[in-house]
Amino acid sequence: TREQLIATGWDPSSLENDDKDDSTHLWSELDARCAKEEILISGKPRDTPDYEFFYDETFKSKDEDIPIDTPRKTGPATYVQYTGSDNDLELVQFIAGSTTAISFFAYNTAKDYDQLTSVPIQNKYGLMVQPDTSNIAGLDYTPFSRKMHMEVWNDGDVLDAMKGFFEFAFSKKGDELVES
Numbered sequence: 200t201r202e203q204l205i206a207t208g209w210d211p212s213s214l215e216n217d218d219k220d221d222s223t224h225l226w227s228e229l230d231a232r233c234a235k236e237e238i239l240i241s242g243k244p245r246d247t248p249d250y251e252f253f254y255d256e257t258f259k260s261k262d263e264d265i266p267i268d269t270p271r272k273t274g275p276a277t278y279v280q281y282t283g284s285d286n287d288l289e290l291v292q293f294i295a296g297s298t299t300a301i302s303f304f305a306y307n308t309a310k311d312y313d314q315l316t317s318v319p320i321q322n323k324y325g326l327m328v329q330p331d332t333s334n335i336a337g338l339d340y341t342p343f344s345r346k347m348h349m350e351v352w353n354d355g356d357v358l359d360a361m362k363g364f365f366e367f368a369f370s371k372k373g374d375e376l377v378e379s
Contacts, residue, residue: 224280226299237280239300241293244283253303258344290316306330 218376226233238258243249282293287304291312291322294300302315309315309330319329330340349368351361367373 201212234299236299239280239282239293239297240283241282241290241300241302244285244305247285249305250283250301253343257303306332306335 208363218225225235225240226238246261282290284290284293287308290302290304291314294302295314304315306317309317317330319327320340320343322328322339326339328334329341330343335339335344349365351357
């Protein structure tokens with residue numbers, strides 16, 4: 200609630216257009232020039248690494264852990280303002296079907312769909328940064344930059360079997376594949 204946010208140190212004046220109604224999250228609350236319509240969010244389903252990462256970096260408060268896909272009561276209706284899917288095309292269609300929808304995708308996935316527009320964010324240094332391979336790899340697109348990692352079983356036979364894969368993954372050709 201608004202009171203809980205204030206108790207955590209949130210400054211209500213940072214949201215000049217706040218309608219003081221916890222049951223809504225309207226675009227017009229972010230900027231008065233926007234429509235008074237609910238922000239519809241989509242992305243990967245709960246219990247996936249992408250969902251967990253995005254949720255932890257974007258929505259999770261330090262005092263309360265209410266997943267963004269939790270149904271909310273708004274007047275006489277209850278609905279979920281979050282649509283989760285493992286199918287990227289379904290998420291693209293969800294966005295295309297509503298003028299108030301946003302989604303989060305892996306950068307390489309977003310590049311594959313002409314209908315999507317990647318947006319700049321203000322990073323932890325206060326700079327507006329457009330997502331691109333260089334900014335993401337250089338961790339300038341924070342908090343949404345992450346290093347890739349690989350995990351294997353710590354066993355000599357497994358490591359020997361994986362040697363060729365790691366050599367390729369860290370080669371120039373492997374780097375080019377990741378960037379494509």
